[in-house]
Amino acid sequence: MKLFRFRGGIHPEGHKLATTAKPIAVMPMPKYLYVPLQQHIGAPAESEVKIGDQVAKGQLLAHSQGMVSAPVHAPTSGIVNNISEMTAPHPSGLSVRMITLETNSEDQWLNSITSTDPLRLTAEEVAAHVGAAGIVGMGGATFPSAVKLKLSLRHKIKQLIINGGECEPYLTCDDRLMQERSDQVVDGVRIILRAVQAEKALIAIENNKPEAIAAMQKSCGHYADITVVSVPARYPMGSEKHLIQTVTGLEVPAGGLGADIGVLVHNVGTAYAIHQAIRHGRPLVSRVVTVGGGAIQEPQNVEVPIGASLRDVIEFCGGLKETPARLLMGGPMMGQVMPSMQVPVVKGTSGIIALSEQEVSHQAATPCIRCGSCVDACPCGLLPLTMAAHIRSNKLEGAVDFGLIDCVACGCCSYVCPAHIPLVQYFNYAKGELAARQQRKHKTEETRKLAELRQQRIAKEKEAKRLAAEKRRTEKAKRETATQHDDD
Template identity: 55%
Template sequence: MLALFENPRLRGGIHAEEHKNQTSGVPIALDMPLPKKLFIPVQQHVGKPAEPLVKVGDKVLKGQLLAHSQGTISAPVHAPSSGIIADVVEYPAPHPSALPIRTIIIQTDGLDQWAAVDIPTDPFQLAATEICARVGAAGVVGLGGAVFPSAVKLDLGRKNKIHTLIINAGECEPYLTCDDRLMQERAGEIVSGIRLMLLGMNAPEATIGIEDNKPEAYAAMRTACAAFANIKVVQVPTRYPMGWDRQMLRYLTGWEIPADGRATDIGVVIHNVATAHAVYRAVCLGQPLITRVVTVSGSAVDKPQNVEVLIGTLMSEVLAHCEVKKTKVARLIMGGPMMGDALPISEVPVVKACSGILALSEQDIELPEVKPCIRCSTCVTACPVGLLPLEMASRIRANQLDAAVDLGLKDCINCGSCSYVCPSSIPLVHYFKFAAGELYKRQQMEHKAEQTKRLIDDRNQRMEIIRLEQEAEARRVMEARAARAREQELAKQKAQQALSDIATKVTVEEGNS
């Protein structure tokens, strides 16, 4: 049911069924068995994939670097446990396409033996650049779903003179409670991570935004922050998609990010609360990002809970640990039900972007019949971006993608709020995702055409240069030949003149005699 807020800082959104009670009160499970094999993709972040350093047969220790980052926007990956490199192959990715990506497979040895770690004597005395370097070397990325390399954001923050760090603890997606449990159980470690982030950016203060449906987490974070006046904890309304960074920023500060701009443009950097915990581990404990807390829930799960899982563990093993009834699973989702990815198979690895694994039954995904639009504008009210969902959908149905772009299609965050509240059950967000895919294909084709044109132009330019060089060479040869001919003619004339001079001399001498 849609409820409207009078707060002008809160635009659109919905109250979705939460389904959080099954896991929010259960402690994080630490008893996940060590898998016999771990499957670690080298692409678990935004940017260029990491480049493997290991080869088949190498022995590795827990936390050891497996693949180094490439370029500025990239992140390394590390061994989640000790063992032997069994293979480096193409393996299905945790993506709706399940297309294969380069993956390092570790045959674990059961010892779970750590490599040497570098633990600073006092992490809070480290230089800002050293903090960023350690976060980057640990492979920490945004754990809220964006998986952008965190060290890059910290560096950008320092260069852009950030005045506020916002910690996004909204966790607005239904079912997901991994951040909630992390705050309840490890609030002190999270706050240490936030302090290190502030030092890494030379920023003066931080604000933590927590939805008001997480009172235990709010209380725990308030207690952990009590000694630090520059870190505030604020409750925000429970309203999807409050976890969207721009929505959180607007509510906490009242500021708006400029169109086509970034939060750093207004002096703000936003990080997820789980990312702060990963920063703490990276700097204070010297541990790279090799585990993450994952919510396992859904009506097909007998033991819904949050589990701390090694990166690279197959989702099928996590589901088995939580006693999932395979016969009841109608849909498997990585992430939340609103913006997560539906997976065709469960034999794919848990990666850094995996906040949840939902095993839903038929009753969870049963969709009502689609009816004609009644022009109620409910979708407009629900849109957190302020778009006109129905108008965009009608343009897309008419294959008028440019018109949909003019209405703001590229600003759509695919949150699904419009589809959720539509009384006619029109799958509006599906239209937008389809259109986004078509636009991407069009851009790829245009890029390919531009590349082809550039290659043709380059070839034509090379051929023209060759032609001009050949013509110049031909002219040079002809000029050289003409010069030689002139020289020969001149020599001949000189020879003839010499002969004539000799003949004249002889005649004169004969006459004199």
């Protein structure tokens, strides 16, 4: 099959050997789980339970709200111990609402859980089941999968791409999932194909995962509409836009989606979760997480209940060899630095990476030497040095004019910069600041509209009162005139 090359990209050290050959371990249930109500892009879910409630595994803990949202389910059976604001698994260290579940040892599934034959479901029904199961993009994007499926019904999707790229260093959770559970992943791919009514599916896997490629080829051998494609191992191959370009030669327009050009991408972990939801009626309550980095005693892939603290997961992996120089959720290129080990694993957690002192560069940034390496490495064709210069001078709109919104935050520019300028951090900061400004603007606009509506309502009431008084006066005058006539 003909493949296409995207511009830029890098070949970072993989660091995958420590985990790729070991089977997925299943973690015993911790005493407490901390389940955030927002683990997805969109509105937070709204709690359905109260402190003291007994819940079964898979029971709805919080329902979705609004068009873009996802429900949250109990990862095991137990009792609701607390519902409060707790530290979010986010570098900001801000808090989010979480349900604390004190687990019992029964791990008892909800009785009403039933499987469904996907071949009897319409495309809309598949999307509804996926939505009810709380499935979100498992590659880390966390966009609600049902919304993505419904969107694709509006666009004519010709081709489905299943993302088995996993180009981030250290991460091997998708690799192990494909090696060990390929039949289930392929079944999930068939269900998605049916839901989006595409003609064919391509499962794209980087060529540094030969065992996963072999397992997936074996599992989809019977299906003429599903093909496994081996793509070059080059970061950021797992980025949706770059994977689409590699396998189709098509470029997603700036600010657009794959669906705009008839292509839909789902992650292999999402396909597996969809299989679990439709075939077994199981909502998303656990996921495979790579636990790695030089500070971890026994790096491996672990099936972790959603809500387990990073501390509990790390302890299951033998604990720490040393205090991590950096604790990340996700890989070292696009992952986020965690504020503490107490934060929980969420649906989008692909990795818990505890880097040792040796693995972290502490070199201070020096002035830009205008070498252009960042421009050559950028897979989105941007000018990182120019965008960074604008951001440094607080001219965020200037950075937007140079394509800030198209930056996929892959970190290739920072990786190659000989001056060690943390370019991607500038871009993440600027995007966050622009989003906050947009929110503030939206709020001010909303307040102004509310004030206007209030003024209009007051004026209307005043006018109604005036008209009523006038009417009363006219009627009174009429009555007085009539009485006078009677007297005459």
